[in-house]
Amino acid sequence: MISIYARRRSIDATSKILMGAATVIGVFFLFWILWTTLRFGVAGMHWDLFIKDTPPPGTDSFGLRNAFVGSLILLSISLLIGVPVGLMGGTWLAEYGFRSRTANVVRFINDIMLSAPSIEIGLFVYAVMVDPMGHFSGLSGSVALAVLMIPIIVRTTDEMLSLVGSDMREAAIALGAPTWVVITKVTWKAARAGILTGILIGLARITGETAPLLFTALNNQFFSKDIFHPIANIPVVIFQFALSPYSNWQQMAWAAAFITVLFVLVLSLVARWFLGKVQVPK
Amino acid sequence: MSESGVVSRLEIRPMSERPKSVGRPWGLPADFLFHKMAVFAAFLVAGVLFATVIAIAFDSRLSIHAFGIWKFLKSSEWNPVTQTFGAFPFIVGTLVSSTIAMVLGVPISFGVAVFIAEIAPAWIKKPVAGAIELLAAIPSIVYGLWGLLIFAPVFAKTEPWINDKLGAIPGIGLLFQGPPMGIGMLTAGIVLAIMVLPYISSIMRDVFLIVPSSLRESAYAIGATTWEVAWNIILPYTRSAVIGGIFLGLGRALGETMAVTFVIGNSNVLSSSLLMPGVTIPSVLANEFTEATTKLYVSSLIYLGLILIAVTLIVRFLAVLLIRRLGRREGAKA
Numbered sequence: 001m002i003s004i005y006a007r008r009r010s011i012d013a014t015s016k017i018l019m020g021a022a023t024v025i026g027v028f029f030l031f032w033i034l035w036t037t038l039r040f041g042v043a044g045m046h047w048d049l050f051i052k053d054t055p056p057p058g059t060d061s062f063g064l065r066n067a068f069v070g071s072l073i074l075l076s077i078s079l080l081i082g083v084p085v086g087l088m089g090g091t092w093l094a095e096y097g098f099r100s101r102t103a104n105v106v107r108f109i110n111d112i113m114l115s116a117p118s119i120e121i122g123l124f125v126y127a128v129m130v131d132p133m134g135h136f137s138g139l140s141g142s143v144a145l146a147v148l149m150i151p152i153i154v155r156t157t158d159e160m161l162s163l164v165g166s167d168m169r170e171a172a173i174a175l176g177a178p179t180w181v182v183i184t185k186v187t188w189k190a191a192r193a194g195i196l197t198g199i200l201i202g203l204a205r206i207t208g209e210t211a212p213l214l215f216t217a218l219n220n221q222f223f224s225k226d227i228f229h230p231i232a233n234i235p236v237v238i239f240q241f242a243l244s245p246y247s248n249w250q251q252m253a254w255a256a257a258f259i260t261v262l263f264v265l266v267l268s269l270v271a272r273w274f275l276g277k278v279q280v281p282k
Numbered sequence: 283m284s285e286s287g288v289v290s291r292l293e294i295r296p297m298s299e300r301p302k303s304v305g306r307p308w309g310l311p312a313d314f315l316f317h318k319m320a321v322f323a324a325f326l327v328a329g330v331l332f333a334t335v336i337a338i339a340f341d342s343r344l345s346i347h348a349f350g351i352w353k354f355l356k357s358s359e360w361n362p363v364t365q366t367f368g369a370f371p372f373i374v375g376t377l378v379s380s381t382i383a384m385v386l387g388v389p390i391s392f393g394v395a396v397f398i399a400e401i402a403p404a405w406i407k408k409p410v411a412g413a414i415e416l417l418a419a420i421p422s423i424v425y426g427l428w429g430l431l432i433f434a435p436v437f438a439k440t441e442p443w444i445n446d447k448l449g450a451i452p453g454i455g456l457l458f459q460g461p462p463m464g465i466g467m468l469t470a471g472i473v474l475a476i477m478v479l480p481y482i483s484s485i486m487r488d489v490f491l492i493v494p495s496s497l498r499e500s501a502y503a504i505g506a507t508t509w510e511v512a513w514n515i516i517l518p519y520t521r522s523a524v525i526g527g528i529f530l531g532l533g534r535a536l537g538e539t540m541a542v543t544f545v546i547g548n549s550n551v552l553s554s555s556l557l558m559p560g561v562t563i564p565s566v567l568a569n570e571f572t573e574a575t576t577k578l579y580v581s582s583l584i585y586l587g588l589i590l591i592a593v594t595l596i597v598r599f600l601a602v603l604l605i606r607r608l609g610r611r612e613g614a615k616a
Contacts, residue, residue: 210421
């Protein structure tokens with residue numbers, strides 16, 4: 001009898017230690033990656049990064065201005081495309097489709113899109129935009145990023161609108177408000193912290209995306225604001241510079257990676273803070 | 283919902299139906315327009331999935347026409363000079379690197395999930411769960427940068443040891459022989475394992491937490507240990523969603539591009555050793571797409587993408603289906 005108890009207890013103890021170790025491994029890699037990014041990123045910081053353009057190979061100057069501007073343009077346009085579509089799609093699911101069969105099918109497909117490898121989206125946008133237009137362009141990059149972002153916004157909007165109680169809707173309808181006013185002025189407002197969280201998470205997700213941009217926006221060595229032609233952007237610059245033999249290019253890759261990670265982490269933290277403000281009804 | 287974009291599939295919905303604005307049978311133009319815009323957006327969201335498959339299949343037509351299906355799948359010749367293309371090394375590389383990621387990643391994810399859901403004291407739960415979720419927030423290009431410039435040199439130092447110890451085992455020893463380069467199939471698998479960890483473990487954790495406490499408490503009441511509760515009560519109860527979470531991670535691993543491209547070494551030559559450089563479908567796409575000069579070359583690369591989509595689509599479909607099944611059972615009870 002005692003040996004059975006001892007065995008069970010030792011299995012239990014061993015398993016707890018192993019699970020604790022698994023967690024330590026996960027957290028260890030997080031800190032290792034963050035620490036290296038911080039160390040090399042800060043070492044690579046240079047004022048010229050923000051005021052000069054990417055240098056040609058073989059020179060030892062610094063500069064990422066064109067890439068920063070390009071990335072900001074790409075992200076802004078994806079927000080302009082992704083937020084309205086995602087918001088309206090989520091609104092349809094929560095307010096019109098509700099629990100109908102069609103709505104559940106759309107939710108299912110959206111969940112599949114949520115985990116789509118970004119390279120597939122890049123190929124898709126290449127096939128429908130870059131190939132017909134005949135050349136790479138910043139606009140197609142933004143479309144690819146928007147496609148990646150939309151499922152996240154749809155899902156959060158749907159969930160957050162579903163948390164808004166029926167009493168609020170009923171009160172607004174009782175006052176004679178038409179459906180679109182009920183949605184825009186009452187339910188959207190009640191769920192705005194949650195919806196904003198979804199948009200921030202979506203933005204964080206696409207900020208460092210590189211694979212789809214290789215098939216769409218590509219890169220540009222020079223400063224450009226023309227979204228109908230290839231445009232410089234941070235992720236692709238990191239990709240090209242990291243694999244280069246020049247030490248100043250590698251330093252710039254680290255600096256760019258550091259700024260990207262910082263931006264994504266801040267977005268994630270703000271999103272979490274907003275999520276804390278969402279009131280879950282009992 | 284969790285913060286990394288890994289969203290728990292357990293829907294909280296009020297049971298009552300949506301109230302409708304009635305008493306205005308003629309309808310307002312603004313209402314009509316708003317409704318149509320919402321319908322259009324939802325249609326667009328659902329349509330993109332089909333459009334992706336169709337557009338990519340259409341763009342690979344040249345290559346499908348030239349090489350057929352079966353021949354393309356089993357041919358290992360990839361030669362831009364003679365314009366002959368085959369997918370075999372890329373398919374094998376994608377499957378091998380993802381298998382390594384799953385073999386390493388799934389047990390660790392399970393450990394993390396059980397630790398957070400069952401073992402950890404309350405004060406440590408939140409920060410640890412948050413830290414693991416942050417792993418999902420780090421862009422894959424940063425994993426690649428770190429993997430190539432930091433992890434690979436460190437890993438190269440352990441490779442002689444792997445050679446000596448694991449390489450000496452008859453049979454599977456073949457998998458662990460090779461020069462200590464630091465980059466290769468095994469490195470890619472390890473980096474992938476870290477990347478899928480937050481996705482798998484947060485799904486597992488979320489579903490572990492919805493196991494009814496009555497089940498858990500009855501097991502503890504008859505004297506079960508924490509491990510026995512986790513393995514014999516919680517895991518069977520959440521099995522479908524746990525498998526779904528694993529499939530979700532597998533889908534990520536199969537399609538991961540940047541991190542793998544950095545550390546896999548990019549060699550089209552198949553090798554029996556995991557320490558040797560390899561190649562995957564996403565990595566060859568990232569490396570060769572912009573350099574592809576002829577139409578057939580580009581089309582063959584897109585054909586590879588089509589194969590990848592076919593595989594990940596099935597994996598993702600199963601993942602969502604399995605995760606939802608548990609959610610529905612819970613919803614019916616609530």
